Amino acid sequence: MFSSTFRGLVFVTALGGPTIAAAQSLDLAGRISASRIAVISDGDFVAQTYATGQLASREAGFRDMLTILSIVDGKVVTGTVPVSNSVTAAPEILQLTADGQTAFVTERLGERSGEGDTVRDLPAGRRLFAVDLSNATAPRLADTAEIAAFPEALSVSPDGRRVAVVSNTAEASFVQIIGYAEGRFGPVTRFDLAHLGITGSASRPRGGVTATNVHWHPSGRFIAVNINTQNRIVFFEVGDANDAPSLRLWGNSVEVGADPFVGRFTPDGRHYLTSNWGRNFAAADLEGRIPETQSTVSVVRLADPEEPAATARHQLVAGTETDLSAEGIAISPDGRLAATVNMRGTAFPPASARFQREATVTLLSFDRVTGGIVKIADYPFEGSLPEGGSFDSTGDHFIATVFQGHADAGPDTGAGLEVFRVVKGDAASGERPSLERIGRVPLPHGAHHVDLAG
DSSP, X not given: OOOOOOTXXXXXXXXXXXXXXXXXXXXXXXXXXXXXXXXXXXXXXXXTHXXXXXXXXXXXXXXXXXXXXXXXXXEEEEEEEEOOOOTTSOSOSEEEOTTSXXXXXXXXXXXXXXXXXXXXXXXXXXXXXXXXXXXXXXXEEEEEEEOSSSEEEEEEOTTSSEEEEEEEOSSOEEEEEEEEETTEEEEEEEEEGGGGTOOOOSSSGGGGOOEEEEEEOTTSSEEEEEEGGGTEEEEEEEEEETTEEEEEEOSOOEEOSSOEEEEEEOTTSSEEEEEEOOOOTTOSSHHHHSXXXXXXXXXXXXXXXXXXXXXXXXXXXEEEEOOTTEEEEEEOTTSSEEEEEEOTTTTXXXXXXXXOSEEEEEEEEEOTTTOOEEEEEEEEEEOBOOOOEEEOTTSSEEEEEEOBOOTTOOTTSSSEEEEEEEEOOBTTTTBOOEEEEEEEEEOOTTEEEEEEEO
């Protein structure tokens, strides 16, 4: 049932020959420009778990799973491997290396055990996984590193030799940098954000500091960390000291919109964009926590990388509204477009007055020189808990994950990848860019992030 296709190519599953479902989705998925597509799925949660606290029925047989779609010798093949992960983290818990040969995954919560059927029964996640993708039909777990509990997000350095992870334990928020070479992790170097000057005075754990995103600058010299509970972004310069990674603050922190859950550097490295969800962290239930106002995007112009770190000044230069409950954010390869994936009211039980069947993708135009950003439109699609998204390598398509379909939905609206064609527009004639929905690629239950290589 997993597919990717190019005209004239043959779809082959890891289990054997093509299926009817594979043939039907062959043309759709093959329009995506990528040599490899990775999708991570959480088998413990269902869409209503956030409201009820109850995990998926054991009889459903869902598993935490990494699915890989690859082009091999002119054929599209799929491989799967069980990998623990959790939708409770930001979407940024999966990333491929640039060459598509390795996938990194981390788990905010561990998988359910033989006993316990509620969220509270899930153990804290403590692992970072490396998955070897050299055999497209049989991805395998290459190595595992133990990291600080409750990892929230990861980012792979441009050269693929280091992974940065943020974790939030009861005592501290950490940035961890782990080397990776020849299929093995090196030592875990851990940095307490409080020791780096990132502190808070709130009467909550860690003084109110929670890090939900880390992203590596295209130069490989810097990382950004989102402190969503303080509505700010902090930047660090990554160095080396005594054969180990080092971090020091790069310039000032920047206040952005409320609850900057995730963020991305632009491809040219001149700006950093955040998707600001806007939740109420003081609320005791889902109705109170999920905002009824639209999420926003903020744009930070970065200081000159050659300026001394102590005097570098980053600046908030623009922002705009997106749609309700935006999570993932993506930027096109040419840096001219951005998109957010918006859950809207799909996380609420159907009986709730705030329940909505349709989520959306918001498309935005971005000025790479000024940092100006303008919302173009929202594009609806049916399904629950869409979170992660990505443009393909040419920027001709945008894909968003869908965690699960509605109980009464049709066969083409279940869990999977929602695929849009990007109409790039014509500035000379005044035609604005837009998205055209072209269908869905079915995948295992619980799909919540996607990444592409080449």
